[in-house]
Structure formats: C-alpha cells, structure tokens
Amino acid sequence: MHIRTFGCQMNAYDTGKLKALLAEDGFEPTEDMADADLIVVNTCSIRDKPEQKLHSFLGEARHVRRARQAQGGDVMLAVAGCVAQQEGAKLQRRYKDLDLVFGPDAVTRVRELVKRAEHERVLDTDFIDADDYVFADQVDPDADASPTAFVTIQKGCDNKCTFCIVPTTRGGELSRPSAQILEEVRALTARGVKEITLIGQNVNSYGLKVAGERTFAQLLYAVAELPGVERIRYTTSHPRDMGPDVVQAYRDLPQLTSHLHLPVQSGSDAVLRRMKRFYTRERYLRLVDELRAARPDLALSTDFIVGFPGESDADFEDTMDLLGAVGFHTSFSFRYSPRPGTPALKLIDRGDEVPADVASARLQRLQARQRTLARAAMDAMVGTVQQVLVEGWSRNDPGVICGRTGTFKTINFPGDVALVGATVPVRVTTAYTNSLKGEAVA
Ligand code: SAH
Ligand code: SF4
Ligand code: F3S
Numbered sequence: 001m002h003i004r005t006f007g008c009q010m011n012a013y014d015t016g017k018l019k020a021l022l023a024e025d026g027f028e029p030t031e032d033m034a035d036a037d038l039i040v041v042n043t044c045s046i047r048d049k050p051e052q053k054l055h056s057f058l059g060e061a062r063h064v065r066r067a068r069q070a071q072g073g074d075v076m077l078a079v080a081g082c083v084a085q086q087e088g089a090k091l092q093r094r095y096k097d098l099d100l101v102f103g104p105d106a107v108t109r110v111r112e113l114v115k116r117a118e119h120e121r122v123l124d125t126d127f128i129d130a131d132d133y134v135f136a137d138q139v140d141p142d143a144d145a146s147p148t149a150f151v152t153i154q155k156g157c158d159n160k161c162t163f164c165i166v167p168t169t170r171g172g173e174l175s176r177p178s179a180q181i182l183e184e185v186r187a188l189t190a191r192g193v194k195e196i197t198l199i200g201q202n203v204n205s206y207g208l209k210v211a212g213e214r215t216f217a218q219l220l221y222a223v224a225e226l227p228g229v230e231r232i233r234y235t236t237s238h239p240r241d242m243g244p245d246v247v248q249a250y251r252d253l254p255q256l257t258s259h260l261h262l263p264v265q266s267g268s269d270a271v272l273r274r275m276k277r278f279y280t281r282e283r284y285l286r287l288v289d290e291l292r293a294a295r296p297d298l299a300l301s302t303d304f305i306v307g308f309p310g311e312s313d314a315d316f317e318d319t320m321d322l323l324g325a326v327g328f329h330t331s332f333s334f335r336y337s338p339r340p341g342t343p344a345l346k347l348i349d350r351g352d353e354v355p356a357d358v359a360s361a362r363l364q365r366l367q368a369r370q371r372t373l374a375r376a377a378m379d380a381m382v383g384t385v386q387q388v389l390v391e392g393w394s395r396n397d398p399g400v401i402c403g404r405t406g407t408f409k410t411i412n413f414p415g416d417v418a419l420v421g422a423t424v425p426v427r428v429t430t431a432y433t434n435s436l437k438g439e440a441v442a
Helices: 009-023 048-070 082-087 089-094 104-117 141-145 166-170 178-190 216-225 244-252 269-275 281-294 313-326 345-349 356-379
Strands: 002-005 038-043 076-081 100-102 122-124 148-152 195-199 231-235 259-261 299-306 330-335 385-393 400-404 410-414 423-431 436-440
Touching: 002 009, 009 038, 009 076, 009 104, 009 148, 009 195, 038 048, 038 082, 048 076, 076 082, 076 104, 082 089, 082 100, 082 104, 082 166, 089 100, 100 104, 104 122, 148 178, 178 195, 178 216, 195 216, 216 231, 216 244, 244 281, 269 313, 281 313, 299 313, 299 356, 313 356, 330 356, 356 423, 385 410, 410 423
Parallel strands: 002 038, 038 076, 076 100, 100 122, 148 195, 195 231, 259 299, 299 330, 410 436
Antiparallel strands: 385 400, 385 423, 400 410, 423 436
C-alpha cells in the first residue's frame, strides 16, 4: 500500500493508525505508488490549496490504476481525511475510479471498509458517538527511531471560529482519558523517546467537559512526573482557554520547553470578533506578558490569517503592530480561504470580501517583517550555549547531526548519530533565517 498524508498532526496520527490496522491484513507500505495494491490519500481541507493537492494526487493515482488495469491487474484507490469528510459523495461522483471514501472517524473501520470496497464503491463519513469513540495508541511503525513523539490527547473541536472547517470535518471535541495518555507516554519513554508533544486542536480545553478528568495543566504536571520525559511540548493552544494554571506550569516544570505556538490570527479586535475567537488583542498581549514573566526565554510562534472578510487597512496595521509588539520568532501566515459551509461565508455574501491583490500585498508585507524578526531572533542566539536534543543526521551534510534547542530552533553541528536521543550542550556559531549552526561544547 502507498499512503500519502497532507495536513496536520491529526492526519499524521490517523495515517499511523491506518498503517498499523492494514498491516494486520498483510498490507506493506511502499514509497512507490506504482508498486502498490492499495493507494490511500489522507487529505486536508483547511484552505483551498491543501484541498487542491488531492486533485493533483488523484490525477497521478488514476494513471497508475489505468496502467495496471491495462495489464489485467488492479489497484484500489481510497480517499481519507478531511476532504473525504467534507465532500463525501461528491468526490465519488467526480472520480469514477474511487473505490473508497472515508472520513477521520471511519479510520478505525478501515479493514472492513477495504474488504467491502473489493466488491462495491464504499462511502463512510459517519461520526462515532462520543461514548463509543476509542483513541488508538501511537502505533506508527515508522516512528520507532525518533527520540520525539506525538501523543494525541483530544480529537475534534467545539469552537466555531468562523473561518474554520475543522469542526465540520472532525466533529465535536473529545478528550482522551488521561490514564491512557500517561500509559502511552510510559510506553514511549521505555522505547527511548525523550520529547513528548501533546496534540489536539484546542489542548487548553482538555478534560473540562469530563467529570473527574484532569485539566490540561494537571495533565502537564502528570506527564512531567513520569520518568524519562525530558521535554514536553504541546499544540495547538487557543489563547482564550489558556489559564493561569498553565502559565504557572512554565514556572514549575523545567520539562516544558521554552517554545509556545499560540495562534493569534489577527491583531484587530474587530476582526477577532468577526472570527469569533473570543479574546481581544489586549488579552492576548497580557497573556504573552504573563507567560514571559513565568518563562523569560519563551520563544513564541503564531498563525495569522490575512484578508479576512472586512479586514480594513487599519485592521491590518493592528496585526502588523502586534507582530512587532510580541516579536514572534516565527509564524505561519495565509490569505483567508473561504471554506464550504463555514459561517464566514455570510460576510462574503454581505460584500465584505477583501480583494485578492490587497490581501496578497498585505501578506507579503507581513511575511517580510516576520523574516526580519525571525532572523533577529536567530542572530541573538549566536555565541550562546544551547541544550540540544539530537534527532539524527543533518539533511545535507555528512558528518553533521541535527537537533532542536529548547526554543525549538533547528541546529546543525558536527557529530555522530550515536548521539541521537542525547541532550548535548552546543555553542551557536552561525545564524540563518530558519536554522543555526554550532559546535558541541566539550
Ligand atoms: N486549532 C488551531 C488551528 C488549526 S488550523 C487553533 O485554533 O489555533 C491551523 C491554522 O490554519 C489556523 O490557525 C489558521 O491560521 C489557519 N486557517 C484555518 N482556516 C483557515 C482559512 N479558512 N483560511 C486561511 N487560513 C486558515
Ligand atoms: Fe478551527 Fe477554531 Fe477549532 Fe482551531 S479552535 S480547530 S481554528 S474552530
Ligand atoms: Fe487539515 Fe483536517 Fe488537520 S483540515 S489541518 S487535516 S484537521
């Protein structure tokens, strides 16, 4: 089988589950689509661009399938993930070659679905009842060699940010039982994992809707207590739900790394209101101050949406201003992309759309400013000694290994992969925009 994955960590996690489940039926992963008896594409629909990747992929996959059929063989074609959930039957109508279309909640049923798809075209976009949902353990067989691992703590999202498709494609928020999370972390550290990243769409609301469950902050403390956990990270955090207890954790837990991804989306209160983010610019800035008081070297990254319906020049200047005021080390920024069925479409119907050229010009300005800030943050690290968790060979240089600083910067330095999993002090010698170079300190 050949599985291609687009999108976020949730999809990567689901792909791990797919691999493990299908392995039970004898499917072995192959990098080469032309060798596969089953081709699965796990899709993302967060913006139009990722969604379009599905269509070019299917073009390729149909080619493989038709070539195979011309030789009297066959290959099964399946679409999974968020576009499958969103488009469902429409996809089947558009692509006659599709054998199987299934959404994120159907992942656990994949073995049965593949068997059925040998005889008929199959569509499964049903959501599982909250009471019946079972979180699978981290099972990606390929994850073995890495000292870092993702652990899912939550699925879905109960927020209704007006631009966002995720609540439609992933359903409501569900917290994974913390006992199970801690069990998985124990199993991972026994395998040599040193850094745990807790993942969910809105981790700060973890556990709040389950009687007797730990809160997110309590979960952080519980994970930190487990032997072998050297670093803890988490994503994604919603500023509204981040409370003083999580801020306090930055004082108490040295395992919590000094990097936080805290998506702000916009620096304008008017835009934040129309996005239904439920925080103000002031509340965001205050939170940043509190976090930095608790952890002075905290490196912040964020997400921006530029050109949201109704965004005026003044609104955008507020965003530029906030970018500088916080001094984000990095950010992901995108032009607003209208998503099917989302509440923000009403704003477009009202005529509030920002012209494409205006949005593009704003985005370019924001990204240029961000590059300058990123580079300044990197430059400021030259000469310092950083604790680096070694992850493996560097991508390009033989004899050079790479790892991450506590602030999540990639750093390359001469060394041997025998050090993978070790934390080494490294002096930073050179800064680039996206990475650092250094030398291990004897
Ligand atoms: N749950 C996370 C975000 C998940 S989506 C949170 O609440 O922060 C990741 C990022 O994609 C978002 O932060 C947002 O910046 C971007 N995004 C989501 N929908 C978008 C859309 N319709 N157009 C452009 N960017 C979008
Ligand atoms: Fe989307 Fe908002 Fe939920 Fe994030 S919090 S997944 S942006 S609805
Ligand atoms: Fe994309 Fe779905 Fe994740 S839309 S970002 S793969 S939750």
